[in-house]
Amino acid sequence: MTEDERCCGTGTCIVDAQGRCWCGQQWDGQTMCYPPLDKVDAVPSAEADRGPTDH
Numbered sequence: 001m002t003e004d005e006r007c008c009g010t011g012t013c014i015v016d017a018q019g020r021c022w023c024g025q026q027w028d029g030q031t032m033c034y035p036p037l038d039k040v041d042a043v044p045s046a047e048a049d050r051g052p053t054d055h
Contacts, residue, residue: 009034
């Protein structure tokens with residue numbers, strides 16, 4: 001296994017071509033770090049505004 005400079009130090013990083021690791025960290029050009037939470041939108045706001053739905 002090659003030593004990847006993008007590894008966070010655990011030795012278990014698998015980094016894709018976009019710099020994303022399986023653990024959720026992202027290569028920012030200098031270090032591996034977690035992306036800012038304000039850029040992560042788990043539920044699109046339009047869906048969140050509708051509230052729960054009955055099926």
